[in-house]
Every structure is written in structure tokens, then in C-alpha cells.
Amino acid sequence: MTTILGIDPGLTRLGVGVIKQGAGRTISLVHVEVFTTSPDSDISERLGSHSRSIEGILERFSPDVVALERVFAQHNLRTVMGTAQVSGVALALAHARGIPVSLRTPSEVKAAVTGYGRAGKNQVGSMVQAILGLDSIPQPADAADALAIAITEAWRGVGLPKGNSSADTPALKAWREAEAAAKRPRLQK
Amino acid sequence: MTTILGIDPGLTRLGVGVIKQGAGRTISLVHVEVFTTSPDSDISERLGSHSRSIEGILERFSPDVVALERVFAQHNLRTVMGTAQVSGVALALAHARGIPVSLRTPSEVKAAVTGYGRAGKNQVGSMVQAILGLDSIPQPADAADALAIAITEAWRGVGLPKGNSSADTPALKAWREAEAAAKRPRLQK
Structure with missing residues (x-):
């Protein structure tokens, strides 16, 4: 069994999702939570609060790997600095x-869980619900996104079928495309 | 006596400068250092290394306040994400x-130490050398910048002379302008 922590970083809302992966693609929900801080608090207080929350999650669930959404400078300039922090x-x-970290691009995550690299928030949420067998879509979106990042990390370890790629399902095709895109030069390693 | 730690954040080079402030504007150098990480290392290793370095400095010098350069998303997109992290x-x-943190814009820092909000690296370095009575300009620029941030924080506490601003020196004028600019709405508190 592998325990995977997915993190959707943000200053106002920080999503964390913990899943367990058994043999093959079998995964199950362990924990999901969204930590919030007020825009009225100062930045060091907000980061200090999130730091304590993340430490608490690492302590409680001892994940084998942490998967994190990769942050791009081109994204929403109003929020990107806090997200990076x-x-x-x-x-x-x-x-x-000493926990290994894996960075995933948004399109990798969308392709992994929905089969489409440009899927919307609702599609991602619905697929997370279906994959983990939940009664409803995890709310807010940061919760579903954190779980989607963890699921992506779980499935990546399995690898893609080799060989005849003309036989790919649409999901596998989107996944291959997202993987190829993720290997292109980018702003940050 | 107040101990002030100035930090010029960066992934490849992280500058830290510690100064002591006595009565009035009397300040002296305690320590200056630049921590480096290799672009070939992965991002969590680089941040982990800088985290240990900053903890070491906080432990060793117990600053009363930490002053940090405020990061803007508009700046160099190639490096801004690492700087924010x-x-x-x-x-x-x-x-x-529990150490209070103060964020300073680059133009505030330049205005405080050189009297001109758009001063170049060399001017900042020369003024840092003169203010602290050093034999040479601290190298690399990240070292001088970290000290300039600490000096800005030291002088801010003294406050500006009230009243007849037509009697301002060029340095005070630039300082007032930088202070006013810093109060305008910005991306991040």
C-alpha cells in the first residue's frame, strides 16, 4: 500500500487530499480537507498557518509521496505569488x-482523471467522485483538485501500455499528449 | 539594540544580511552571507536547503525583525516563481x-539607501558599503541587497521629519515618494 498526499496550493484555500493505492490502479480515499486563511491577515501569518496545517497532515498520514500542482508564472497574476509561496x-x-515530491501540471491532472487535458472543474470533480466511489463531488473545488492530483500520481506509477498507440482509448491519448507536453522546456524544473 | 535580518530571496542565490541598530540611525554589520543552490537540483531539495539555511540564521542571530523584499508577479518571469517560493x-x-516580518519594495529600499528609487545595483552597493563602513562593496549583489533591505527597515523605525517638506533633502523626497507608492493598492498584502 502506498499513501499519496495531493496538494492544491493556494493562500486563501489550500486543498489537501490523501489516498491509498493498493495493487494496480486500486485507490481509496483516506482524507480530504481544505485549509483557509483570511485575506485580512498578514502574509506571514497566512503562510505560518498553512505551514502548521501541512505539517499536521504529514505527521498524521506519513505519505510515501507528495504530489503538488506545478505553478506557472503565466497564470492568474492576482493569486500566483501566494500560490507559489x-x-x-x-x-x-x-x-x-525526506518525502519525495512530484510536480504535476494542471493539464496532466485533467488528462489523467478525465481523459481530456482541458477538462472543466465539474468534469474533474465528477471523475474524482466516480474514481473514489464517493457520494458526492468533494467541495470546494480545491478539495477535488487535491484528490485529482493524488490520483494522477497514483496512476502515473503504473505507466502507459507500450506499443500500438492507435489502439489507445481517448483517455490514454490525452494522457500521452499531456505527458509529452510536460516534458517540454518550462520555466521551472 | 535591535537586530534586523534582511533577506533578498532567490532560488539560485539567497542573500541574508544581519545588522544591529543602536540609538537613532546608528547601525553596524553583524553578518552577511549568500546561500546558493544548483539549478540542476530538484526544486524541493533547493527549497529544503534554503529552509535549513534560514533556520540556521534565525537560530544563530535571533533577529527582532525580519525584512524581506516584496516579490511582484510582473518581474522577471523566469525567476519570479522560485523567488516567491x-x-x-x-x-x-x-x-x-514569532518574529515580525516587514515587506519592502525594491524602490523603497533604493530610495532609503541611495535617495533615488531607481538607483542601480552599483549605487546601492556603494551606499551599503559607506553606511556600514565596510572596506569594499559586499559581493555578490544579493549580499549588498540583503543588507540594503535591513538598513531600510532600521531607518523606517526612525520615521521621517514632519512639517516643511520643501526643506527635504533629495534622499528624503525620494523616500517619501517611495513610501507613498508603497501604500498604493498592490497584488499582495
């Missing part, structure tokens, strides 16, 4: 515990 | 020790 805190905390 | 780590670590 939270991701920095998460990466440093995971490293301090 | 390092600043996030520094902010969370300072908060965990």
Missing part, C-alpha cells in the same frame, strides 16, 4: 521529512 | 518563531 512551504516541509 | 519559506519560518 504556499507551494514553496509545502516543498520545503516534504523535503525536511 | 523562497520568500514563502522565509515568511513561514519567521512566523513560526
Whole structure:
């Protein structure tokens, strides 16, 4: 059994999702939570709060791997700096515990769970619900996104079927495309 | 005596400068150092390394306040994400020790130490050398910048002379302008 922590970093809402992966693609929900901080608090208080929350999750669930959404500077400029700061805190905390970290692009995550690299929030949420056998879509979207990142990490380990790619399902095709895109040069390793 | 830690955040080079402030504007150098990480290392290793370095500095010098360069999303897109991640780590670590944090814009810092909000690296370095009575300009630029941020924080506490602003020196004029600019709405608190 492998325990995977998915993190959707953000200053106002920080999503964390923990899943367990058994043989093959069998995965199940362990925990999902969204930590919030107020835009009225100062930045060091907000980051300090998220730092304690992430440490609590690492302590409680001892994940074997942490998967994190990769942050791009081109994204929403209003929120990207806070998102990068939270991701920095998460990466440093995971490293301090010797836990390997994997970065996933949004399109990799969408392709992995929905079969389509440009899927909307609702599609991602519905697929997370179906894959984990939940009664409803995890709310808010940050909760579903954190679980989607963890699911992507779980499935990546299995690898893609080799050989005749003309036999790919649409999901596998989208996945291959997202993987290829993720290998192209980018702003940050 | 107040101990001030100035931090110039960056992934490849992280500058830290520690100064002591006595009565009035009397300040002296305590320590300056630049921590580096290799672009070939993965991001969690780089942030983990900087996290340990910052913790070491906080432990060794017990600053009363941490001053940090404010990061803007509009700046160099190639480096801004890493800079934001390092600043996030520094902010969370300072908060965990209950140390107040102050964010300073680059133009505030330049105006404080050189009297001109658009001063170049060399001017900042020369003024840092003169203010602290050093034999040479601290190298690399990240070292001088970290000290300039700490000096700005030291002088901010003294406040500006009230009243007849027509009697302002060019340095005070630039400082007032930078302060006013810093109060305008911005991307991040």
C-alpha cells in the first residue's frame, strides 16, 4: 500500500487530499480537507498557518509521496505569488521529512482523471467522485483538485501500455499528449 | 539594540544580511552571507536547503525583525516563481518563531539607501558599503541587497521629519515618494 498526499496550493484555500493505492490502479480515499486563511491577515501569518496545517497532515498520514500542482508564472497574476509561496512551504516541509515530491501540471491532472487535458472543474470533480466511489463531488473545488492530483500520481506509477498507440482509448491519448507536453522546456524544473 | 535580518530571496542565490541598530540611525554589520543552490537540483531539495539555511540564521542571530523584499508577479518571469517560493519559506519560518516580518519594495529600499528609487545595483552597493563602513562593496549583489533591505527597515523605525517638506533633502523626497507608492493598492498584502 502506498499513501499519496495531493496538494492544491493556494493562500486563501489550500486543498489537501490523501489516498491509498493498493495493487494496480486500486485507490481509496483516506482524507480530504481544505485549509483557509483570511485575506485580512498578514502574509506571514497566512503562510505560518498553512505551514502548521501541512505539517499536521504529514505527521498524521506519513505519505510515501507528495504530489503538488506545478505553478506557472503565466497564470492568474492576482493569486500566483501566494500560490507559489504556499507551494514553496509545502516543498520545503516534504523535503525536511525526506518525502519525495512530484510536480504535476494542471493539464496532466485533467488528462489523467478525465481523459481530456482541458477538462472543466465539474468534469474533474465528477471523475474524482466516480474514481473514489464517493457520494458526492468533494467541495470546494480545491478539495477535488487535491484528490485529482493524488490520483494522477497514483496512476502515473503504473505507466502507459507500450506499443500500438492507435489502439489507445481517448483517455490514454490525452494522457500521452499531456505527458509529452510536460516534458517540454518550462520555466521551472 | 535591535537586530534586523534582511533577506533578498532567490532560488539560485539567497542573500541574508544581519545588522544591529543602536540609538537613532546608528547601525553596524553583524553578518552577511549568500546561500546558493544548483539549478540542476530538484526544486524541493533547493527549497529544503534554503529552509535549513534560514533556520540556521534565525537560530544563530535571533533577529527582532525580519525584512524581506516584496516579490511582484510582473518581474522577471523566469525567476519570479522560485523567488516567491523562497520568500514563502522565509515568511513561514519567521512566523513560526514569532518574529515580525516587514515587506519592502525594491524602490523603497533604493530610495532609503541611495535617495533615488531607481538607483542601480552599483549605487546601492556603494551606499551599503559607506553606511556600514565596510572596506569594499559586499559581493555578490544579493549580499549588498540583503543588507540594503535591513538598513531600510532600521531607518523606517526612525520615521521621517514632519512639517516643511520643501526643506527635504533629495534622499528624503525620494523616500517619501517611495513610501507613498508603497501604500498604493498592490497584488499582495
